[in-house]
Amino acid sequence: MKVDLARPPMSTFHMPGLHPGLSYLPPRPGWILRPAEGARVRLFAESDNPKLRRAQQNAIDRQQRRMLASVMEINCAPVLLEDATFRHGFALIGERAWLNGAAGGRLRTRYDQQNQAEWRQARLHDAFRRARGAADQTLPVWKEPADDLPIAIELKNGFNYYHFTVETLGCLAPFADDDSGQPINLHLPQDNVRGFIPDFIAAVFPGIADRVAFVANGRSYDRVRAHYSHRHYLYQTADERIRAAIAEPGVDPAWAKQLRSETQHRKAVATASYDSSLRLLREHALRQVPGKLVEERPRLVWMGRDESGEARARGITGHKPLLAELSARGFEVVAFEHLGPLEQIAQMQAADILIAPHGAGLANMVYAKSGALVIEIGTRQTQLHRWGDLLPAAHVSRCHYDTVFADVAGLSDLARVPPVSEGLLGVHVGRNATRRILDLVDEALAQDASQPGASSSPRNS
Numbered sequence: 001m002k003v004d005l006a007r008p009p010m011s012t013f014h015m016p017g018l019h020p021g022l023s024y025l026p027p028r029p030g031w032i033l034r035p036a037e038g039a040r041v042r043l044f045a046e047s048d049n050p051k052l053r054r055a056q057q058n059a060i061d062r063q064q065r066r067m068l069a070s071v072m073e074i075n076c077a078p079v080l081l082e083d084a085t086f087r088h089g090f091a092l093i094g095e096r097a098w099l100n101g102a103a104g105g106r107l108r109t110r111y112d113q114q115n116q117a118e119w120r121q122a123r124l125h126d127a128f129r130r131a132r133g134a135a136d137q138t139l140p141v142w143k144e145p146a147d148d149l150p151i152a153i154e155l156k157n158g159f160n161y162y163h164f165t166v167e168t169l170g171c172l173a174p175f176a177d178d179d180s181g182q183p184i185n186l187h188l189p190q191d192n193v194r195g196f197i198p199d200f201i202a203a204v205f206p207g208i209a210d211r212v213a214f215v216a217n218g219r220s221y222d223r224v225r226a227h228y229s230h231r232h233y234l235y236q237t238a239d240e241r242i243r244a245a246i247a248e249p250g251v252d253p254a255w256a257k258q259l260r261s262e263t264q265h266r267k268a269v270a271t272a273s274y275d276s277s278l279r280l281l282r283e284h285a286l287r288q289v290p291g292k293l294v295e296e297r298p299r300l301v302w303m304g305r306d307e308s309g310e311a312r313a314r315g316i317t318g319h320k321p322l323l324a325e326l327s328a329r330g331f332e333v334v335a336f337e338h339l340g341p342l343e344q345i346a347q348m349q350a351a352d353i354l355i356a357p358h359g360a361g362l363a364n365m366v367y368a369k370s371g372a373l374v375i376e377i378g379t380r381q382t383q384l385h386r387w388g389d390l391l392p393a394a395h396v397s398r399c400h401y402d403t404v405f406a407d408v409a410g411l412s413d414l415a416r417v418p419p420v421s422e423g424l425l426g427v428h429v430g431r432n433a434t435r436r437i438l439d440l441v442d443e444a445l446a447q448d449a450s451q452p453g454a455s456s457s458p459r460n461s
Contacts, residue, residue, distance in 0.1 A: 003097050003107075009127035010102040012111070014096035016139055017237050018131055021093040022141040025225065027077040032230045033245035038272070039394035039401045043387075047407050048430035056405045057144045059383055066264075068272035071395050076101075076277040078174045079228040080142045086152050087218030091226070097238070097422070101229030101275065102311075103154040108232075112263065118291070128261040133236045143335040147180040151225045155186040158214065160194035162360035164200070166393055168425050170281030172205050172212075182225075184212045191216035196341070203341035204285045229275050235261045267388070268298030273390035282366050282396055285345050288375060295348040297387045301347065302326055304335040305358035315426030316357050317378075317409045322434045326355070329441060336361050353444055355437065358382045364403065365393040373400045373444045375437060377427050381406045385420040388433040402440055406433035425434040 016022055043063070045056035085092045090103040097107055106275060114119065134394060153171045156163040168186065175184060193214045193434065202209040246255045251270075258265045302323065305316075323333070331353075336344050348354070348367035355375040356362055365374055374394065383405050394401035407427035408417065418425070429437075 003092070003160060005111045009124045010130075011095075012097060013127075014093045014098050015131040015236055016233055017158070017239075018134055019093070019096060021082040022098070023080045023140045024116075024388055025080055025146055026141050026143075028141050028152045029075050029077045029140070030241075031245065032075050032239055032241040033072050033234065034075075035251055036071050036073040036321070038400050039391070039397070039399050041067075041391070042392065042400075042402045044402065044404045044436050046404050046432040047380065047428075047438045048432050049407065049414055052248075053432070054409070055357070055381060056380060059417070060405075063387070064269055068258065068268060070249075070250060070272070072255070072269075072273045073279065074231050074234070074273050074275050075173070076174070076227060076229045076339075076412050079139075079226050081144055081152075081221065081224050081226050083220075083222065083224070084152070084224050085218060086185070088189045088216070089154050089156050089187065091152070091154065091187075092247070093384040097239075099232035100154065101162070102156070104229075104232045105270075106156070120311055128235055132352070133168075133234050138237075138239055138241075146223075146225060147178075148182065148218045149177055149223050149225050150221070151178075151227075152184045152221065153184070153186050153227055154190040154202050155214070157189050157190065158197060161196065162358060162363040162389070163389055164197055165281075165366060166188045166278065166389075169200060169204065170275070170277030170279075172201065172208065173277055173280035173284055174227060176205050176208060176224075176284060178190055178208065181211070181399040182209060185214060185215045185219070187215050187219070188214065192224040199343075200341045203345075204281070204361065206209060206288075227277065229277065231269075231275065232410075234269065235265075236258045259430060269327075271388045271391045272395075278366060278396045285367055286349065288420070289342050289346045290350065293342060293350045296440075297343075297350035298330065298332040298334065298345045299350055300326075300331040300428050301351045301354045302315070302331050302333045303354060303361055304333045305357070305359065305361070306335045306337045313407055317426065317428045318434075319405075319429040320359075322429055322437060323376070325438055326441070329445065331424075336364065350450065354442060355441075358386065362390050363393055364397060365390060365397055368394075368397040368399040371400065372397075373402065373440070375440055376401070376403045377433065378403050378405045379427055380405065380417045380423065381408055381420065381425055384417060387425075404436050404440075407431060 043060045045053050045060055047053040047056055081093055083094050090107050091098045155168045201212055258268045291411040345367045349369050350363050351372055353373045358376055358378045362376055368374055405426040407430050
C-alpha cells in the first residue's frame, strides 16, 4: 500500500460524514469534546550560558502566549471500517488515507513535507473547509451485527515506550470487555516488538491479552472494527457536538479559533487536550494495581535509566551534585526498566515527587498521582523539538508538571542546536538547573509539611 500524497486532498484524505466507509459501532457517542481539568504546567530557563538562557526564556514566553487556557478531552469511539487496509502504521478507507489520532498526525506531517508549495497548502486547507461545509451530518451508526469481525489498531513501532503508552495501549480499552474471541491486530511497520509491549498489555488488559497479535505485513479487510480518535474530525466536520463543547462556560474562547487544519492550530490543540483512550488506560491500569504494592514504593524518586540493556544511550552529565542533595532529602534512584508493569504503575501512584531527564519513561505520567510533582530536565534541543509531546500524559493525571531546561551534554557550538533527526543528545545539569530543581523540591516539601496531619518523618519512610 502506497499513498500518493501528490493527489488532490479530497482524493487523498477520507473526510468523515462526506466519504463512505466509516461508521460508529453503537451506541453513537453523545459528545466529541468536553472540558477537563488538566495539569499545572510551569517552564524554567536554566542554562548556565546567559545567551542560551535568554533564548530558552524567549521560547518559553512564546509558548505560553500560544497555549490555550483550558484543557479539553477528545472522545474516542469504536467504529467499523469498510474496505480498509492497514500498513506502515496507518490505514486507508478505500483509496483514501484515514486521519486517525497520532497515526493521522504523522500522515499529515508527511503530506506537508511533500506539499510545501504555497498553492498546495492553500488547496489542502480549502479542502478541509469545504469538507466542514458539506459534512454537516454526523457519522452513521452501524446497524448490523459486528461481533464476528476482527479488530485492527495502529502501532507506530514495537520498541518506543512513549508511542506505545500514549498512542496505542489505551486503544484497547473499548474492547476490554469484548468476548467475541476475534483477533485484535496491532499493525506496525516492522516485526520488532520488544517484551515490554506484550507485558503491559497482559498486565492492564488481562482479559483480552491472549487475542492480541502483532502484524507487520499489510492487511486488507472487507469490514473491520477499529478505534477512532476524533482529533482530526474536529477540523473536518461541522458537528454540532463540537460547537456545543467550545461554547460551554469556562472554556477559553480561543478554542473556537484553533479548530483548523493548519499545523500551528493542530499543535495548540495537542498541547491542551488528551484523548479519552488515555483516561481509560489510566483507569484500567490503576484498577489492576494492589494498594499494598503502592504502599511499598518510595515517595521521592529520581527516575534512573539503565542504558546497559535495550535503552538507547543518551547520557547525562553534571548531575552528581544534584543527586547528592536529593539523596540528603530522602530521594531514591529507581530504574523503571527493572520494574514490572504493575510495579511501574504503582511507583507513579506512590511518588509525591518524581524527577527525570527527558525520555520516553516520562510517558508514565499517565499513571501519576493527581497533584504529584513531576520535574522533567530538558535541554534546548528538547525545547525546540520535543516539548509538548508529554502534555497529554500530564493533563490526564492532573499532576504538577515542571520542565527545567538545562544544557546539552557535549555541545560545544551553542549557536547551533542540532535537530532531533540528527540524534537526541543528553542532558548536562549545570549550576542553574541544579539550583532551580532543588528550589522546586524544597517548595513542594514545605507545602506538604504544612498540610494538616503531616508527619515529621521522611516522606519515603
